[in-house]
Amino acid sequence: MQKGAILVLSGPSGAGKSTIINAASDEIGEYYFSISTTTREPREGEQDGVDYFFVTKGAFSKDVLQGNFLEYAEVHGNYYGTSLKPIYDALDQGKLVIFDIDVQGHRLVRKKMNDITTSAFITPPSLQALEERLRARCTDDESVIVQRIENAKSEIKAVGEYDFTIINDTVEKAAKEFVIVAKAARLKQSREDEKKFIVEWLG
Amino acid sequence: MQKGAILVLSGPSGAGKSTIINAASDEIGEYYFSISTTTREPREGEQDGVDYFFVTKGAFSKDVLQGNFLEYAEVHGNYYGTSLKPIYDALDQGKLVIFDIDVQGHRLVRKKMNDITTSAFITPPSLQALEERLRARCTDDESVIVQRIENAKSEIKAVGEYDFTIINDTVEKAAKEFVIVAKAARLKQSREDEKKFIVEWLG
Numbered sequence: 001m002q003k004g005a006i007l008v009l010s011g012p013s014g015a016g017k018s019t020i021i022n023a024a025s026d027e028i029g030e031y032y033f034s035i036s037t038t039t040r041e042p043r044e045g046e047q048d049g050v051d052y053f054f055v056t057k058g059a060f061s062k063d064v065l066q067g068n069f070l071e072y073a074e075v076h077g078n079y080y081g082t083s084l085k086p087i088y089d090a091l092d093q094g095k096l097v098i099f100d101i102d103v104q105g106h107r108l109v110r111k112k113m114n115d116i117t118t119s120a121f122i123t124p125p126s127l128q129a130l131e132e133r134l135r136a137r138c139t140d141d142e143s144v145i146v147q148r149i150e151n152a153k154s155e156i157k158a159v160g161e162y163d164f165t166i167i168n169d170t171v172e173k174a175a176k177e178f179v180i181v182a183k184a185a186r187l188k189q190s191r192e193d194e195k196k197f198i199v200e201w202l203g
Numbered sequence: 204m205q206k207g208a209i210l211v212l213s214g215p216s217g218a219g220k221s222t223i224i225n226a227a228s229d230e231i232g233e234y235y236f237s238i239s240t241t242t243r244e245p246r247e248g249e250q251d252g253v254d255y256f257f258v259t260k261g262a263f264s265k266d267v268l269q270g271n272f273l274e275y276a277e278v279h280g281n282y283y284g285t286s287l288k289p290i291y292d293a294l295d296q297g298k299l300v301i302f303d304i305d306v307q308g309h310r311l312v313r314k315k316m317n318d319i320t321t322s323a324f325i326t327p328p329s330l331q332a333l334e335e336r337l338r339a340r341c342t343d344d345e346s347v348i349v350q351r352i353e354n355a356k357s358e359i360k361a362v363g364e365y366d367f368t369i370i371n372d373t374v375e376k377a378a379k380e381f382v383i384v385a386k387a388a389r390l391k392q393s394r395e396d397e398k399k400f401i402v403e404w405l406g
Binding site: 115126127152153156157159160163164177180181183184187188198200201 | 330384
């Protein structure tokens with residue numbers, strides 16, 4: 001039924017995912033970047049409905065109970081979730097839906113929509129580079145930075161579960177690789193047509 | 204250890220695999236097209252060491268016993284195999300190795316070299332188109348054509364095991380999709396580097 005395709009991106013906070021997507025956006029065609037719902041406080045400059053949908057823990061729980069999330073997870077004491085409705089709408093319109101979710105979220109998407117899903121793990125070239133980027137951002141407390149680094153060490157063990165790994169040493173190279181990954185993801189758009197095709201073949 | 208990557212192509216004889224590769228060859232960079240070893244008789248115009256390595260059943264059996272094949276299979280009463288040595292040589296040189304093998308062969312490559320393997324199933328747009336192409340080729344007896352069509356019906360059931368499906372309705376479109384698939388396959392070249400990278404991260 002769905003005519004679009006899904007591209008899951010994971011990787012540590014500070015890996016440069018947004019920068020890479022922006023650098024590649026002219027070449028990857030129309031896409032819908034899935035906006036997560038979160039219970040965490042907005043950082044300076046973050047806008048509701050642009051960076052995240054910011055909600056209370058109560059509202060989040062209600063959505064969980066009503067089955068409105070494709071996936072949700074707790075990270076550093078806050079909840080993050082992906083609402084199903086905008087995803088289905090974008091897929092129906094034949095768009096490429098890009099997710100920025102964690103390792104657990106990726107596993108869930110694989111379970112539910114494996115046929116039309118492609119995934120890439122995006123990572124800084126080293127732990128040191130990650131630390132520098134997190135500090136340069138100046139948005140996190142020291143304890144949050146330490147937690148993010150520990151989390152990154154744990155997440156990178158799951159890199160083998162992803163179709164592709166993009167090591168972000170230079171934005172140019174990473175964006176070029178990302179364009180290939182996005183185009184490859186789009187090739188899965190026709191999976192429903194393929195099923196019809198096979199039925200026709202087998203008569 | 205291997206620095207290259209593998210691209211497996213499967214699909215019915217007559218799907219247009221060679222035509223697509225030729226149409227795309229300027230854009231996919233340097234590659235090694237794996238030449239199969241076979242016990243079948245050469246067709247008119249086929250050259251030993253170019254289209255196939257043509258060998259006797261005795262020589263083929265000897266290679267099987269010595270473990271010299273990555274995979275081998277019996278198709279329509281003839282044997283086809285893929286020798287390991289030229290593959291390893293090409294991978295060591297960092298090349299993309301392209302295989303034209305059947306569904307069974309793909310399963311074996313997946314088992315042995317999954318990390319660096321990408322796969323695509325290439326198929327004509329319909330059973331009728333396949334039949335027309337096989338007849339236009341004028342190289343097969345009627346009984347072989349009938350067998351090839353039955354074989355195609357059986358192989359297409361495995362289409363879901365492949366990373367990509369390319370429906371060859373026009374050579375231009377199929378070649379364009381093939382370029383994306385080949386570029387995606389090349390992104391797996393760095394898997395060994397990635398492993399080193401993860402070890403370094405986890406210190």
